[in-house]
Amino acid sequence: MLVDVHAHLDDKAFEPDRDEVVQKIKETGMLVINAGSDLGTSRFSLELSQKYDFIYACVGVHPHEAAKIPENYLEVLYRMSKEKKVVAIGEVGLDYYYDFSDKDTQKRVFMEQLALAKELDLPVVVHDREAHQDTLKILQESGVKKGLMHCYSGSYELVGEFMKLGFYFSFGGTITFKNAKRPKEVVSKLPLDKILLETDCPYLTPEPYRGKRNDPTKVEIIAQALAELRGISKEEVEKITTANAQRLFKFAKPI
Numbered sequence: 001m002l003v004d005v006h007a008h009l010d011d012k013a014f015e016p017d018r019d020e021v022v023q024k025i026k027e028t029g030m031l032v033i034n035a036g037s038d039l040g041t042s043r044f045s046l047e048l049s050q051k052y053d054f055i056y057a058c059v060g061v062h063p064h065e066a067a068k069i070p071e072n073y074l075e076v077l078y079r080m081s082k083e084k085k086v087v088a089i090g091e092v093g094l095d096y097y098y099d100f101s102d103k104d105t106q107k108r109v110f111m112e113q114l115a116l117a118k119e120l121d122l123p124v125v126v127h128d129r130e131a132h133q134d135t136l137k138i139l140q141e142s143g144v145k146k147g148l149m150h151c152y153s154g155s156y157e158l159v160g161e162f163m164k165l166g167f168y169f170s171f172g173g174t175i176t177f178k179n180a181k182r183p184k185e186v187v188s189k190l191p192l193d194k195i196l197l198e199t200d201c202p203y204l205t206p207e208p209y210r211g212k213r214n215d216p217t218k219v220e221i222i223a224q225a226l227a228e229l230r231g232i233s234k235e236e237v238e239k240i241t242t243a244n245a246q247r248l249f250k251f252a253k254p255i
């Protein structure tokens with residue numbers, strides 16, 4: 001059984017046929033963790049997780065949304081995070097590529113949510129785009145002891161620092177892209193017990209479907225790509241990455 005540890009089934013790209021997509025996920029027997037990006041999508045994640053036993057939820061505010069959230073957002077996240085199927089605070093972090101929210105606000109909202117995760121003893125799911133040094137520094141100062149660098153795009157040199165903080169790394173469609181040298185290099189060298197699989201759907205669709213809408217069932221393709229990069233079987237990839245996901249997110253039901 002595979003786990004897609006980072007999906008956005010709440011995205012409007014799924015509006016026309018979300019029920020069918022969810023039905024296909026169910027047929028594969030896989031699990032999905034849906035990530036929130038603001039209060040609305042966090043609520044949506046939570047509701048999806050309550051409706052389907054194979055979907056779990058993260059609640060959190062993405063750096064893009066950091067400048068747009070209401071003052072009491074932490075209270076709202078706190079209340080949602082108490083629900084049984086919320087397995088992490090996320091996605092949170094820094095994005096200096098788009099800069100949709102100014103850097104100071106991004107940092108403040110990131111730090112506040114890390115403090116919340118620490119208080120709740122939940123892992124954090126971190127988005128870091130072109131902000132590797134600041135992300136690392138803030139995580140080091142936060143006291144957070146477990147989490148996931150999602151769609152990791154940093155260097156292999158930094159991996160050890162994140163691992164010291166109890167972090168795992170997830171990879172998606174990029175490891176199937178011909179020109180994505182860095183994530184391929186990192187995923188080829190990382191200890192296998194630190195790797196998780198994700199789709200980040202509807203974005204980052206793996207080859208050969210690049211350009212089309214992504215969905216959680218395509219995690220199968222990511223598993224195959226990882227198996228080839230590591231020279232092991234897809235079954236081994238499945239067993240190891242699912243055990244890793246279980247160790248980090250502690251799903252309520254045994255998997």
Ligand SMILES: [Zn+2]
Pocket residue numbers: 006008035091200
């Ligand atoms: Zn995401």
